[in-house]
Amino acid sequence: MTAQDKILHVASKLGLTSLKDMQASTGAVYDVDSDLSGTIFSQAARHANPGLTNINENQFEVNEALLVETVGFYVQNTNLGTVNFQRVYGSNAVIVFDLIIGNKRTMKDTPVFAAGSPYTFANSGVFADVSGEEFPTVIAPRHQVFMEGAGILIPPQVQWSVSYTIFNVVTGAIIAPTSNTKLGCYLFGTKVLLNFNTSI
Amino acid sequence: MASQPQKLAYVNAKLGAPESGQQTTRVLFSTIETPGTTSSLIFFRNFQGLTNGQTNLTQNKLDSMESMVIKTIWLAQFDAEGVLNTFGGILQQTLSIIVGNQTVVKNLPIQFNQGANGQAFDRLHENGGHIVDNNFVPLANKQIVLPVEIRLLTDIVIPPQVAFEVRIDSNAAAYGTGAVVCALAGYGKIFSAGNSF
Numbered sequence: 001m002t003a004q005d006k007i008l009h010v011a012s013k014l015g016l017t018s019l020k021d022m023q024a025s026t027g028a029v030y031d032v033d034s035d036l037s038g039t040i041f042s043q044a045a046r047h048a049n050p051g052l053t054n055i056n057e058n059q060f061e062v063n064e065a066l067l068v069e070t071v072g073f074y075v076q077n078t079n080l081g082t083v084n085f086q087r088v089y090g091s092n093a094v095i096v097f098d099l100i101i102g103n104k105r106t107m108k109d110t111p112v113f114a115a116g117s118p119y120t121f122a123n124s125g126v127f128a129d130v131s132g133e134e135f136p137t138v139i140a141p142r143h144q145v146f147m148e149g150a151g152i153l154i155p156p157q158v159q160w161s162v163s164y165t166i167f168n169v170v171t172g173a174i175i176a177p178t179s180n181t182k183l184g185c186y187l188f189g190t191k192v193l194l195n196f197n198t199s200i
Numbered sequence: 201m202a203s204q205p206q207k208l209a210y211v212n213a214k215l216g217a218p219e220s221g222q223q224t225t226r227v228l229f230s231t232i233e234t235p236g237t238t239s240s241l242i243f244f245r246n247f248q249g250l251t252n253g254q255t256n257l258t259q260n261k262l263d264s265m266e267s268m269v270i271k272t273i274w275l276a277q278f279d280a281e282g283v284l285n286t287f288g289g290i291l292q293q294t295l296s297i298i299v300g301n302q303t304v305v306k307n308l309p310i311q312f313n314q315g316a317n318g319q320a321f322d323r324l325h326e327n328g329g330h331i332v333d334n335n336f337v338p339l340a341n342k343q344i345v346l347p348v349e350i351r352l353l354t355d356i357v358i359p360p361q362v363a364f365e366v367r368i369d370s371n372a373a374a375y376g377t378g379a380v381v382c383a384l385a386g387y388g389k390i391f392s393a394g395n396s397f
Contacts, residue, residue, distance in 0.1 A: 001205070090340030092282030092378075094229075094253055106222055108390050109256035111229050111383060115284045116346050118227060118274040118385035138342045147225040149204040149269065149387020167253020169231060170278050170379040174253065 003067050003151055003190040010153040011065075019156070019192060022063050027191030029055050029066065032076045032184040033164075036177050040185045042161040051080050052184075059159045061194065067151040069189035071099065071162075072144040073112055078180045084140045086114040088181050089166065095143070095183070097164035099152065106152045107145075113169070116141030119148070151189055162187075204269045204355055204387035211267075211357040218265050218360065219389075226268040226388030230255045230366075235375035241368040243382035254379070261363045268388030270297070270356040273366070275310060276347035279378040282340035287314055287348045287380070288373035297356060299364045304356045307369070314348035322351050355386065 001009070004024060011019040031044045031053040041058040049056065060066065073095055075083040085093070093114040099107035111117070120142035154160050162185050166175040177183055202210065205223070212219050230243045231254035244260045262268065273295065277287045287293070287310065297305040312319040338344045358364050366382050 086343060087341050090282045091284035091343045092278045092340055096252055096256065104222065104392065107224050108226075109252070110225070110227050111256060113274075113276065113347070113381070113383070115276050115343065118272045118349055118383055138336070138338070138344055139346060141343065141346065145225055145227070148271065149225055150223045152224065165252065167251065168282065169253055169381055170233070170280065170282055172251030172254045
């Protein structure tokens with residue numbers, strides 16, 4: 001089943017008869033947990049765009065949808081810089097997250113390992129530090145979940161969020177983010193954009 | 201080759217397992233604390249004392265309405281300071297997965313897919329996860345190796361409510377005083393009440 005098939009299947013189940021007439025595209029949404037509340041996307045309406053997020057609210061408008069095929073995590077510091085999660089939290093950190101769409105948990109207790117998660121080694125992201133004498137070349141791992149089996153559709157006008165906790169996998173202790181180590185998340189996949197056709 | 205959803209649907213139908221539920225991408229993981237030097241590690245057997253950051257299961261089986269396909273196996277070893285090390289040093293180790301009373305992956309060598317070896321079975325690894333600088337002493341946030349990952353060519357199904365475990369055998373490999381972690385990733389189904397309630 002292709003991504004487009006899956007979108008049409010779910011749209012049919014939900015009674016979204018006009019989604020098939022909309023513009024297929026590729027898209028990504030991102031947001032940062034600037035409140036350190038353990039939830040990403042739910043506060044996006046209050047965030048600067050595009051500094052912290054690229055959405056105005058955590059739901060798509062009529063006839064827009066996203067089939068989530070990759071979930072990625074990163075860290076944003078106080079300067080709004082995007083930083084590799086492992087470089088900040090260390091290799092032993094793990095993000096355990098849920099993807100919630102409407103009132104349904106569609107991804108459950110999913111770990112993302114700072115050391116580099118499953119599926120992410122095709123590009124190890126080798127990071128060559130310019131101050132080579134102090135820190136020679138090290139690896140900057142990727143922190144993503146590739147939803148190879150089946151993407152998950154965020155339908156139009158349904159709120160979504162990502163709830164997470166960061167742990168130390170060695171000790172099991174919770175690691176609390178700070179304002180300089182805020183966790184960000186993006187959802188990437190096949191997008192459906194509103195297409196008026198000849199309506200306007 | 202059947203896709204992961206097709207394989208899961210086929211096996212569930214054979215077993216008479218429930219086919220409804222929320223499709224998702226599932227990653228199960230389990231940790232063994234202070235493993236030390238041993239010839240046998242068994243993941244997904246003991247959950248006592250582990251937090252949600254060390255495992256996302258409470259028993260070694262999936263719930264009654266849940267099942268998944270294992271597509272890839274991931275292994276990592278950390279020292280007490282959180283530095284990622286090569287898994288079991290550079291000793292040869294083999295991995296077996298037991299589902300129910302059946303061995304479904306038998307004595308699969310893991311050493312080729314990690315660390316300084318650079319002879320990965322597949323093309324997942326850019327460079328076999330080789331050490332990028334032998335003279336550099338790594339820190340928790342200065343990582344110089346990658347965890348072990350082996351992508352399975354035949355997907356393995358974990359049906360609902362069937363016990364499973366992952367066993368690593370070696371000739372007294374040193375796993376250190378930190379922790380070792382095993383993750384199984386793939387496509388799965390999780391319980392969805394739908395309009396039942």
